Amino acid sequence: MPMQIEAERLVNFRQQLMEWYELSHRPLPWKGEKNPYLIWLSEIILQQTRVEQGLPYFELFRNAYPTLQDLAAADEDEVMKLWEGLGYYSRARNMHSTAKHIAYERAGQFPNTYEEILALKGVGPYTAAAIVSFAYDLPHAVVDGNVYRVLARFFGIEIPTDSTEGKKLFNDLAQQALDATQPGRYNQAIMDFGATQCTPQNPDCKNCPLQADCQAFEYNTVEMLPVKSKKLVKRERYFHYLVIQSADKTIVRKRIEKDIWQNLYEFPMIELSEPATDFGDLKNAEFWNYLLSDCNYKLLHISRPFKQILTHQVIHALFFEIEILNPHLPEDSQFVVTERKNLSKFAFPKIIDWYLQDNSLYLNLL
Numbered sequence: 001m002p003m004q005i006e007a008e009r010l011v012n013f014r015q016q017l018m019e020w021y022e023l024s025h026r027p028l029p030w031k032g033e034k035n036p037y038l039i040w041l042s043e044i045i046l047q048q049t050r051v052e053q054g055l056p057y058f059e060l061f062r063n064a065y066p067t068l069q070d071l072a073a074a075d076e077d078e079v080m081k082l083w084e085g086l087g088y089y090s091r092a093r094n095m096h097s098t099a100k101h102i103a104y105e106r107a108g109q110f111p112n113t114y115e116e117i118l119a120l121k122g123v124g125p126y127t128a129a130a131i132v133s134f135a136y137d138l139p140h141a142v143v144d145g146n147v148y149r150v151l152a153r154f155f156g157i158e159i160p161t162d163s164t165e166g167k168k169l170f171n172d173l174a175q176q177a178l179d180a181t182q183p184g185r186y187n188q189a190i191m192d193f194g195a196t197q198c199t200p201q202n203p204d205c206k207n208c209p210l211q212a213d214c215q216a217f218e219y220n221t222v223e224m225l226p227v228k229s230k231k232l233v234k235r236e237r238y239f240h241y242l243v244i245q246s247a248d249k250t251i252v253r254k255r256i257e258k259d260i261w262q263n264l265y266e267f268p269m270i271e272l273s274e275p276a277t278d279f280g281d282l283k284n285a286e287f288w289n290y291l292l293s294d295c296n297y298k299l300l301h302i303s304r305p306f307k308q309i310l311t312h313q314v315i316h317a318l319f320f321e322i323e324i325l326n327p328h329l330p331e332d333s334q335f336v337v338t339e340r341k342n343l344s345k346f347a348f349p350k351i352i353d354w355y356l357q358d359n360s361l362y363l364n365l366l
């Protein structure tokens with residue numbers, strides 16, 4: 001594969017892609033938007049999120065916080081609650097802190113250069129390129145998994161996208177392929193094309209207008225491209241939640257540690273290196289001793305196993321429902337004692353929401 005792609009092939013690719021976009025683009029609420037705040041909001045929501053999943057959250061945030069100042073002035077728990085279910089919660093925290101930074105330290109002026117936008121918390125090269133090209137028509141090409149795939153297939157590139165050489169090659173190629181006269185529209189086009197036509201599985205090659213010049217189609221390598229050298233090994237974690245009931249009350253806590261789901265709430269949790277097979281496996285844990293060692297309690301139920309797959313981790317969870325017979329709950333700032341019917345007001349990770357949905361009647365949550 002020559003490193004240098006001939007200018008004519010680049011022009012062909014660009015033209016065909018833009019023609020495809022003319023006919024096939026997806027109407028989305030942030031398209032054509034020029035307000036950098038709303039573009040930034042949509043791009044943060046869409047990081048690691050499918051458009052269909054992100055769309056209602058964008059509407060929710062735009063309605064709740066129509067301006068950057070509104071978001072900056074919001075309470076963090078309220079922002080996290082609105083974000084609930086979208087995952088990758090550090091995005092919400094960074095978004096909120098960036099809104100405050102722009103509102104209070106930059107006098108509300110959204111930055112307007114690639115470098116300044118890249119310096120914002122939670123903004124990487126992809127998001128910075130998207131924002132400056134959409135809001136200010138600056139010629140910066142977006143590069144992400146969609147772009148790697150489209151370029152690798154169309155130009156028949158077998159160099160691994162996650163190698164140093166591959167990253168540089170694809171970044172250079174993406175920038176060369178960019179239509180500098182309409183960078184925002186071009187970036188939208190390649191993103192839409194990768195998401196709807198040249199998809200990871202079952203790309204619609206049969207109806208693809210780029211097919212005649214597509215190297216992967218010609219050499220029957222569509223399924224093999226793009227190439228990745230490393231396979232991600234996910235860390236398995238085993239969470240055991242204590243769902244404590246004392247009359248109509250229960251206990252939750254905020255996850256303040258530097259870990260997944262920071263600032264979300266959870267039931268007191270005991271993490272073990274393997275799943276507990278028995279109630280007794282939990283009895284040496286710190287939370288257990290703190291909450292239950294001086295109590296009369298009764299184990300009511302152990303939930304079915306729940307599993308949540310994150311990018312780098314797989315979380316396995318079991319919920320131990322325990323009734324405290326002599327009502328006694330800790331008065332300690334690390335815990336929040338709440339009525340069970342108020343649990344829906346807290347922002348929980350998805351795995352806890354799934355458990356609560358499963359058990360809402362049983363736990364008298366309604």
Ligand code: SF4
Binds near residue numbers: 154204205210
């Ligand atoms: S022909 Fe297939 S692989 Fe090639 S660009 Fe079109 S959809 Fe992608």
